[in-house]
Amino acid sequence: MAHIALYRTWRPQSFQEIVGQKHIVQTLQNSLREGRFTHAYLFNGPRGTGKTSAAKILAKAVNCVNGPADEPCNQCDNCIRITEGSVMDVVEIDAASNRGVEEIRDIRDKVKYAPTEVRHKVYIIDEVHMLTTEAFNALLKTLEEPPAHVMFILATTEPHKLPATIISRCQRFDFRRVSLDEQVERLHVVCRQERIEADDEAIRLIARLSDGGMRDALSLLDQIMAFSGKHVTYDDVVSITGGMASDQFEQLVRALQQRDVTAVLQLIETFMQEGKSADKCMENLLYYFRDLLMVKMVPDSQAVTDRIIDVKRFADVAATFSTEQLISMMDTLNYYQTEMKYSMQPQTLLEVALMKLCSANAAERPAGVAAGAAQAAPDDSGSVDRLVPQLMSRIQRLEEQLAQVLKQGAAPAAGSTPNGRSSARTTASPVAMKRIVEKLDSFLSAQEDAGTKAVLQRWNQVLLRLKEQKIQLHGWLVNGEPVSFLDDAVLVAFKNEIHRETTEKPANKQFIERVIGEVLEQPVRLVTIMLKDWKAAADRQPSTQPKQELKLVQEFEPPAAAQEEWIHEAIQMFGEDLVKIKEE
Structure with a gap:
């Protein structure tokens, strides 16, 4: 059967x-x-x-x-x-x-x-x-x-x-989510009836991963049985679900406490080699810090006992952090988790987030780290202090590279950070600004070329095909207009910043580039700019058109009858002695 x-x-x-x-x-x-x-x-x-x-x-x-x-x-x-x-x-x-x-x-x-x-x-x-x-x-x-x-x-x-x-x-x-204890009890009944030997820790982890759904818990148990047979262990559950054991998180948090960037990056690389995904690691790490915060603030809460198996072990780790530090770390991780949704390199974002946590100011160090630093030799503390500026510089370079990957050739707006948020303190370097201006000058020079005219002629075809295939993207792209075509790049100027940001998302951008490439019958890249910035650049561009001499041209020659009537009226008004008629 x-x-x-x-x-x-x-x-x-x-x-x-x-x-x-x-x-x-x-x-x-x-x-x-x-x-x-x-x-x-x-x-x-x-x-x-x-x-x-x-x-x-x-x-x-x-x-x-x-x-x-x-x-x-x-x-x-x-x-x-x-x-x-x-x-x-x-x-x-x-x-x-x-x-x-x-x-x-x-x-x-x-x-x-x-x-x-x-x-x-x-x-x-x-x-x-x-x-x-x-x-x-x-x-x-x-x-x-x-x-x-x-x-x-x-x-x-x-x-x-x-x-x-x-x-x-x-x-x-x-209907409510099924509580952890009720799920565990039901899973034990199923295991007894199906003659499955299951560790209590494994059953509790299955119940936690099901997020309150009894059907999900039974499906997960069925999947793990296919892997491990009639004996289910905690390690089997972690391996099958692609999760991370709490001791792995503890190693990662200890490395963050000690500001050991090398150890943190090695652990992340180990997770990736084991088949863990960066977004799943970020999600699980957020849950781990959430549990630390709960243990620290409400140690006897049911929300703690439902999720944590070894509360004492969590309490020992949580004691080395202050409440403000845990909240700040969660804010940082949550921000980068949101950015991951639009990134083509989630592992890089995970590494940047953890390096930011490592590079906290000395005054913000966890209690255990501060105590350890006080006992360290002067040479060691001096080397750590010298390492901080290097780390900050590396993080800034990584953010700039990440921004270029996300934009994929789009010129960043002045006064904006790589994540798109406005910042008065962030300005582009002179070299970067020079490159941006040179690139924009090239686009301005190409706006009258045959390639640009060909794009303009076929743009309605692009919009029509995009509307047929993905009407949401058509609604965003219709706000922009192609203004130049240089090499393989189509420059589109947008009136609205939201429309531009939406088309710049990697998935949307790849789809639009594919449609434009099909219409133009060649591979293209999509580059975007705000219309006001394009017009401002065009106004600053010196005109290359030859100057034309202005001449007054008579638009029509009055008929002869009208000329004689004017002469007759002039003689009557000024007298025949004062009026002289000259032929042109």
């Missing part, structure tokens, strides 16, 4: 098997026991917390031969067939793939017919937030006043996307 995934094998079949949703189970069971169940329910909450399972259990409970009862018997023909999904009157619809108004109109037309196999018709609409506005409108009246034999159960992970008119017609139940 083919293997069935653990989360399917252990899917709850009764209310008592639902984990971590006692408030919902008790309410539903009381309403079933008293016969006060309603016609429409809305189940919402995070993924893998039991929304669809609870809906199917409720469908069985109202249609059980021995019911309606607070628990389905799971023995009668109705319960068995509903579990198998073979009852035509219990319909489960995936709104993500059936989101149109026609599907909802089909339901609206069928609800008026009485059920043929069971007591109640039940419609379970999963991911209901995916329905279109027209589909919601078609559902409204039916949802408000359905026939007595019909029940609707709507399930969603994003209730804020539902119209208020839909929510007001349903009884709403909010």
